Amino acid sequence: MGALQIKHLFGLQGVSKQDIRTILDNAKQFREILERPVKKVPSLRGMTVVNLFFENSTRTRTSFELAEKRLSADTVNFASSNSSVKKGETLVDTLRNIESMKIDIVVVRHKGTGVPKFLAEHSNAIIVNAGDGAHEHPTQALLDMLTIEEKLGTLEGKNVTIIGDIRHSRVARSNLWGMSTMGAHVTLCGPSTLVPRNTDLMNHVTWEPDVKKAVANADAIIALRLQKERMDDALLPSMREYRNTFGITEELLECAKDKVIIMHPGPINRGVELDSDIADGEHSVILDQVTNGVAVRMAVLFLLAGGRNNENA
Amino acid sequence: MKMRKPCKGRLVNVVLKNAMFWNGKSFEHQSEVRLNACETSETVEFDCNGALVMPALFGLGLDFMEPLRDDVYTFADGFEAMRKGGFYGGLYESAANPIDDADKYTAMVNRFKSEERGEEAFDIKFLGAYSKGFGTDSLAEMVELAEAGVAGFGDGNGVIPHSRFLRLAMEYGKMTGKRFFFQPMDKTLRHSGCVHEGAYSDMLGMKGIPRIAETIAAYTVLETARFLQVPVHFKQVTCGETLELVRNARKNGIDVTCDVNLYHLLLDDSCLETLDSAYHILPPIRSAADREALWQGVVDGTVNAISVNHTPVLRQDTVVNFEDSVPGALSLEVALPAIWNKLVASVGEARAIELLSTAPARLAGAESAGESVVVLAPEKTHKVLESDFAGHVCNSPLTGKELPSSILASYINGVWTELN
Structure with a gap:
């Protein structure tokens, strides 16, 4: 054993x-x-x-x-x-x-x-x-969990919001299983062409299409990289519209808790899923994740x- | 690698003792039934021990994948599979060798005959191609193919062509009076999907094929059929929505028939959790709700026949991860014992035989089973072994599973085959 x-x-x-x-x-x-x-x-x-x-x-x-x-x-x-x-x-x-x-x-x-x-x-x-x-x-999700425990003390009862290309993300899938097991409340958010179409087997997490609502109660926000290599089609009209709608910006963080931590599995598309000043700012724990x-x-x-x-x- | 076990078939007459014999309406006990399908003095006696003796089956969707690898799977292997499974005939459509002119049809027929001592040991019908080479915008010589004897026209289980060529092909083929056989699948909606688009594909992060890939293609075909008044058949319908289109089309006078794949009635996409490439079948195995809708279609008569879609796949193409495996499943050897009991429980014995034997034969323009029979012990379970399959292949989702009934023997056009 x-x-x-x-x-x-x-x-x-x-x-x-x-x-x-x-x-x-x-x-x-x-x-x-x-x-x-x-x-x-x-x-x-x-x-x-x-x-x-x-x-x-x-x-x-x-x-x-x-x-x-x-x-x-x-x-x-x-x-x-x-x-x-x-x-x-x-x-x-x-x-x-x-x-x-x-x-x-x-x-x-x-x-x-x-x-x-x-x-x-x-x-x-x-x-x-x-x-x-x-x-x-799985190891990416485990390091995300370790980082949250390190920064927030525990996963139990914490609200973790994952934003972005959920459909193509293995990181999101591992996180939604692992974090739920450890007692965190996971909320997933992304454009309708980048979230799974059938969530019946993943209904233990919350699906929130409105990004402002998704971040409102979050203790941790994980921004996902747009996985262009896994996208067969033009699933988004432009990076600009994605950034303005789902990107983590100073404006969006005004809707979130003051002490929210910002995470990203890397590599970051700066100015798309995460603005540079956020990636390098006080909320960011990205290098701790590494x-x-x-x-x-x-x-x-x-x-x-x-x-x-x-x-x- | 399993050893090849040649079929022990030989031309004989048979005397079946102590059998529940199908009399056309029900099974009745007969202490002795003599079947003389050939001119020979040799007679085999077989004690059925109360087993069912029913008309042999007709398989929709045969493709022995020639010229795959003749050291792996041959026509002879296909015939052995048919005898083991109790099939006296089938509708053959080669995905690899489109029969798109009369010479190819003749060559294919001759190849089949040459494998069987020059005799017509099976009642095999062939689908011709409606386009040259499948998937092209060139019409096949459908008039000559029809005169040569094809059962209808098909697409090699490819996707539905673009609407303009679909119309042209059906418009031209209408002259023959033959039925068009389509596997309804929209190319762009299928895209690179390999499994049913549903809860399991999304959970596993696998690319799915949505139901609308089938229904949109089916609707296009039905509208074209209605416009041109051409009979059509849908192969391997996978969801209730397509069956609903079929029901409505029939109400509107469209001559449309359809079949459902054996495995789509037996399995649902929860099997994907195993990530076993044996479940890689196209069109994909859909959800439990879809499976129930298909059974409803079987019960209410929307589904005309149950198809087998027997497709050998090289072992090395299955011993890979799911998405890189080649889709397809063997079914001839296991179809009857896998589905018989459930089918009888749903629709009764007469309709079960209709779905597996007479209806598919009728769709292919074949004769009925005649003296060819299969002997089935409905309560005798059987664990499927790799060695149960003919040829050096075993790509079936039922390998290793226990079937609720067992085939004891078959008598196909004078050849008696006993199974252990």
Whole structure:
């Protein structure tokens, strides 16, 4: 029996409150380590982690790699752009070949929903989802939760509003499951062409089309990036109209609480979903999110690898 | 990789003992029934042990995917699947090889015959293409195709063409008196969707195909059919809204028939939660409410027939994540045992046989089953194994599932096949 009930991290849908609590508590300890002069611990010494990224990624891959290195794991980066995948190798064959090199953990990002689960069914390695299509991005949601707890003390009873391209956002999906599990009230808001059309299975959160109402009671606002790469059509008339209608601006924040925190998973389209003076302003905790990303990923890797208590913290 | 198990069929006459035999109206117990479908002295005796003996089935939507990979799936495999599933015939439409002129029709018919010792072991009818190569703006030679013997004209399960070509094709094809078979799907609304657009697709972040992709295409076809007075058939209707269009069209005098895919009656989109590519079927498996609406259409007679849409998919094209998998499902081997009990409970035995055998045959212009029968034990459950399927494929959402009934044997145009 490991430190978590889950064996892999595919997403936050269905993950227990206890498991999320354990991850966040461990992440807080790793967060403290990251403030030390020597930021490395031997928790995963002797283990090998492969970062299997079939989609472009800068910050998530860097964050995972940093987390792995700070846990003393051996890391291998695999990008599909210069790999055997380009030569027609199947996903399973790619995984099995890599697995044959005796790896322990696979961190995977792919455009297809469910790829991490699929890989787990064909592998003995521990699988961590670093984003699958528009499905889930659990470590991003966990770092969002860690940041909210850090800034607001708790998630329980807090109002979290997520604004923007909900339909194409794996971050939003992971957050609406994870934050709800932890007792936060989640409100989702976005233009009608960028929100899911059928919310019957996500009716535990609030859908608010009016952005001013959506932010009015928010303790935290998460602005989502417009995922142009996942948009097949012209879903918006212009970036200008989007910014004026749903962008986080000084004017919009006048409708919100004084101490509201502003979050963004990055990279930011400045002047579209978030004005620059807000992104760099007093409400913004965006860089804290980035730091917490490393801590959360350290916790996830450590716990999935079997860690019971964070003796190195 | 499973081992190929050749069908143990041979030309014989049969004596079925202790059977519940279909007499055209109901099943009645017969201690012995002799079926002589061929001139041979060899006779097989089989104790049915009270099992049902019913007319063999006719499959709408056969596509053995030639020339897929003849080391993976062949016509012979398709025929083995038909015997295992108790099908005496089917309406064949090749998505890969459009039959768009009479020579291609003749070549296809000859290929089928050559696979079966030069005999007509199955009653296979073919759909011709209404456009050259499918999806083009060039009319196929429909008059010559009709004279050659095609059952009607189809689209290779592609999307509905643009309205001007649709009108042209139906206008020209009207001369033949043949029915047009469409799978109603609007290209732009389908876009890159691969599952039903609904609560599950949105929860999972998967691109969906909305119901209106079907209904808008169906409405376009029906309006064109009404305008031109051309008979049409809708393949694999997936939602109640399309059935409502069919009902209204019939009230307005349009000659429209439709079928529903076996799997659309058995499954709903909650199966997507598994993210198992075995459920990747097009048109997509829709919601539980849609499934109930389809059953209502079966019960009230709006649905003319239940189709099988037997589509082998290479194993390597299924052992991938859902969105990258190739859609399609095998069904011949499992159709009857999967649906029989539920169908009988809904519509009774006579209508069940009508939906699976006589009605699809009529739509394809085929003869009835005659002496060909299938022996079904309705209470004997059966767990579907990969080895149950012919060829080196097993792409069925029912693989690994337990079916409520079992096929014991079939007798198809003189070939007796016993199943374990």
